[in-house]
Amino acid sequence: MTLLAPSPYRVDAGGYYGPFGGAYVPEMLYPNVEELRDNYLRIIDDPEFQREFTQLLTDYVGRPTPLFLAQRLSAEIGTTIYLKREDLCHTGAHKINNALGQILVAKRLGKQRIVAETGAGQHGVATATACALMGLECIIYMGEIDIERQKPNVDRMRMLGAKVVPAKSGSKTLKDATNEAMRHWISNPTDTHYIIGSVVGPHPYPDMVARFQSIISAETISQLLQQTGRATPDFMLACVGGGSNAAGAFYHYLDEPNVRLVAAEAAGQGVTSGHSAATTALGKPGILHGASTILMQTEDGQVTEPYSISAGLDYPGIGPQHAQLFATGRAEFLSITDKQALDAAFQLSRLEGIIPALETAHALACLPLIGAKKDDVVVVCLSGRGDKDLATYTKHLDEYSA
């Protein structure tokens, strides 16, 4: 199951996934990226690293996260639904898996300072948490608009001792926070490590982040086996901003053609509304944040400003591995509107007593759309909890009150 033989869906020796991936970085970042590229596998494969990482995931994050059979939701949709409860991770989302993995790498590279970008603030909180735990300085770039709409997470980051810097350029959201974090790294090349929050950026980031998130599907395999007698579901569903929770949820199933991989993208107000973040529906191949991938752009190659109700999906690209999964047809990409996501969030809250993150709600909204039969086993990666989105949910409470 963990066989990592040559696969068209996994990174090759040159850092590519088919035509996607690579490291399109200015020379100023070359030494940093090279240092990471030349060392990440050696560091991660070291038994001492694995021991420390696994122990943190167990004792600090609270892993393994449960795989929960959602019976009332299953009855409502008419299939068999398991929720992989990443929302129960310490800090409330899957992002902590990656933040801890990378901070252990950063320490082994002798870095003293951490810089990161954040959209919904979940990655920022996870990174600030990891920095507090390890005693490293932490600087988080966050789009000015996201600072407003994800205020609780901004306060959490500050409480954890991180410096939150507003990204004021461009669309003032995740893409621009990523630009600012990269600029910070350019200006501080020797003592700083950049903890990218998703499977985006130059090689080796997409692969490294996917490895740290692969615990999601590794646990799913053994939990499913225990609960159902089979290791593979019929469907694996996850939302895709950059795509890290999806990359982790898909990781050990990539080369299992019987598992249908479904990725939920944010359609915002509708794919053709002009206010959308549905990257595969609207994008074309190009280069964004150091990788060849699929991105939303104008005919002139300018990156389009995306829109989604969910700050974590408000990104004009996807990770290069997802671009390859899309291009090869290995994964299906569904566009989910703000409204569909809200419906799904309220549905899960009322049927299962779980308030999901807005990002996660996009994955849940795929459930009625995939044609799953009653006995099919469907796993949804419940990437995060909805506390941070309460202000948005509250605005819509009346619409969902009987």
Next chain:
Amino acid sequence: MNRLTSLFQHKTTDVLNVYFTAGFPQLGDTVPILKALQDAGADLVEIGMPYSDPVADGETIQRSNQQALENGMTVATLFEQLQGIRQQGITVPILLMGYLNPVVQFGVEKFCQQCQAVGVDGLILPDLPLEVYAREYQPLFAQYGLQVVFLVTPQTSAARVRQLDALADGFIYLVAAAGTTGAQTDMNADVDAYLSRTKALGLRNPTLVGFGISDAASFAAASRHTTGAIIGSAFIRLLQSTPASERPAAIQEFVAGIRPMANLA
């Protein structure tokens, strides 16, 4: 002969390269500014193709990029503007500088063709990695007579500097200190050591220093161990603060002020 080659054959010290963003402050300003820079005595000119996400650039150039895009500047529009300049007395060597994605979307071969047609001499594409250039683009650039410039930073290893030097044929762009464009670099002992260390490598290409060069003092310090220097953000700030009518005179004065000794000679 490529205009860059002939420039560096004739001039080996105090070469001044000025950067400005195409379509800024107004869409139609590209060629008038180019002409004013030539008249003022700039040795070569780097025209920036604006991009929505210029990660290697600081605030000043970010803003000029954004303004140019709002003005409607595109790669296609830039080529229309540059059409015929070589017939109209523009002889200064010209580099286009920009990020890879707009070039890829335009079509790399078509882009090179257009460069040759309007008389562009070289390219600086900071996020085009050396390896990808060698693998995919080198023959194409050569076919259309385009020289390529690579960046080197204080963190670049000597071995990599040699690799970059082997593949570059315009000049080597020495980034003065770790940072994005427009950073306030003081030309301190560290920078001086880095520049003289690079000089000692005996590179085959000329070297120009950029990032944070803004006036006569920083230009002189940067040029001590190199072929010359590049001014970008400081020139953009001048364009921002000067009314269009006063621009030619202001550009004249700005360029003259960078090399006061040269003007006395």
